[in-house]
Amino acid sequence: MSDDAGMAETGGVVKKFLYVNRKAPYGTIYALEALEVVLIGAAFDQNVSLAFLDDGVFQLTKGQDTAGIGMKNFSPAYRALGDYDVTRFYVERESLEERGLKPDDLMDITYEDEDDDWEEKPSIQLVDRATLARIMAENDVILSF
């Protein structure tokens, strides 16, 4: 029994997966365990996007310091997701505004675009609520955390 024992034959099917992150990073375990799903899921060669809304936008804020709460700061892992071909982070604009956050408060998360001479591009895309609803409708599998 090991963490990767769930690998299985999926017959070359590629679906659009959207991971919906709705919770703040440290008050509950949802954000951390969602990230674990994203990392394992990256091995399956699916079409993957992440959405951040409600308190989930706090997961991407700069300068997280967990020293005082005895928990691991896992926020650097989001910046590594580009290496796993996870390059679309949809952040809901209204959720940022409702919490007094600005785009500059979020980490600089980038990926290297293999279809564009490995140019470094931002992974985060600000979208409004209506657009995010449309993105959700366009995806095949929505896992909400």
Next chain:
Amino acid sequence: MKFGIVVNEGPYTHQASDTAYQFTRAALEKGHEIFRVFFYHDGVNNGTRLTVPPQDERNIQRNWTELGEAHDLDLVVCVAAAQRRGVLDSSEAKRLGKDTDNIAPGFRISGLGQLIEAGICADRLLVFGD
């Protein structure tokens, strides 16, 4: 229709597991197929055989076990989430040096890949959680 079911909350505190159970039962009664039920986050606590609810209350673990036996369901507990929360099968308990296991009959422990696979293989993946 082939459904995948995800249970993200533990028993009793939250209704998610009850609702997932009722949905699964109703879907089977209507002739649908359940590809897999995957237990994640505190949902892994639905798979411990050591719960002892009062006799006049529903036994959520036993409900799942009996539904699983009746319909040959694949009830999968996430290994990483389970280890954090103390849900072990006999081989995990032995490997990790614990003196007992507690996985309930009809459940098995496996990796998160089983969740992704359910998303790929099922026609619809339903998440029951907070």
